[in-house]
Amino acid sequence: MSKSVVGPAASGAGAGAEVLRRKGKSFYWAGQLLTGAQLDRAADLYQLCRNIDDLADEASTPAETLSADRQLRELHEALVSKRSLTDEKTALYEQAESLLGTDPMALNALADLVDTVRQDLGPVRLADRAELLRYGYGVAGTVGVMMTCLLKARERKEALPHAIDLGIAMQLTNISRDVLEDAHLNRMYLPANGVAGHLAPEDIIAGDQVARHRAWLGVRELLGIAEIYYRSGWQGLGYLPSRSRMAIAVAAKVYREIGQQILRRGEERYWQSRCVVGPAQKLKASAGAFVQLAAGAISRHPVRHDPALHQSLSIRFDLRPQEQR
Structure with a gap:
């Protein structure tokens, strides 16, 4: 951050x-x-x-x-x-x-991260959105869990699903930014049943126009999914102490800006260079976070998490509110 x-x-x-x-x-x-x-x-x-x-x-x-x-x-x-x-x-x-x-919650989250990272030791191909979201939870939603523990969020079990969603959103942004870089590592995270379809990393590397166009459509699709998870992540910031809330709000806005910049640059410029958010854009995104916080855009009251966002996830610990168990 x-x-x-x-x-x-x-x-x-x-x-x-x-x-x-x-x-x-x-x-x-x-x-x-x-x-x-x-x-x-x-x-x-x-x-x-x-x-x-x-x-x-x-x-x-x-x-x-x-x-x-x-x-x-x-x-x-x-x-x-x-x-x-x-x-x-x-x-x-x-x-x-x-x-x-x-x-135990933090250690189990780290165990899930380690288990997911092992997948990257070989070629990576993801079949569908469910597999993509499981990967996003494994490498980034778990970090949200550990950060929530380290930052001492109140009502931790209610806060954790939103923290997981913010991690997933950021990972979807990462994947959207790094399609070419990941192709060089023989990794394709765009789900095969999405708009991108089955893609071969070597076609992306070679600059095949059809493959790259389909990948671009997949990038746009992923950034749309990321928006859903950013919204859920934002809803959970009220569980954090005020200073931590500001820091995570800024991190969310700055990281989301990567995806917004990708969309503004468009397909042709996407393949020319890796998208980076510069200091001026960071300042603007940070100011936006401060304005939203000042306007009361984060509720300090419990926000019910949408369980549909976690339907495909296998989480080692029970995150359901007490009344739902």
């Missing part, structure tokens, strides 16, 4: 904060609205998730892929059992334990 409006200093001087500043510029921007301690925890979570993700992204040979799969599998099993499987705790397990403690 991040912002360039003057805010509390980024006291997170550790490795996590530096990784966030370099690789998660939008989040670091919004993170300046957090307290120093909150920013440190958010940055440490970002670094932990980045380290897990890098195991899959940096495995370029069969031996490295097997090693990464073993490490991820062992970490997943350790998180599920709440104990290290070896006498020597791995660095990743120590990171998780130090940051999340023994919070």
